Amino acid sequence: MFIVVAFLAGGNVGLLTGILCGMDGDSVLDAIRYGGAAFAGTVVFVFGLLGFWYGFQSGET
Numbered sequence: 001m002f003i004v005v006a007f008l009a010g011g012n013v014g015l016l017t018g019i020l021c022g023m024d025g026d027s028v029l030d031a032i033r034y035g036g037a038a039f040a041g042t043v044v045f046v047f048g049l050l051g052f053w054y055g056f057q058s059g060e061t
Contacts, residue, residue, distance in 0.1 A: 006046040014039030
């Protein structure tokens, strides 16, 4: 479930970033590049956040 949440959040952020980048007049390649970077960054952030939360809840250090 954590993986699905991370990828859904990353997909939404990446899509919105790509759309906004394309609306600013950048090329399609730049929009794809920025959207992909936002997707990857969001997935890594959510994995880290959920991992921290899980470790805190389970009492492991």
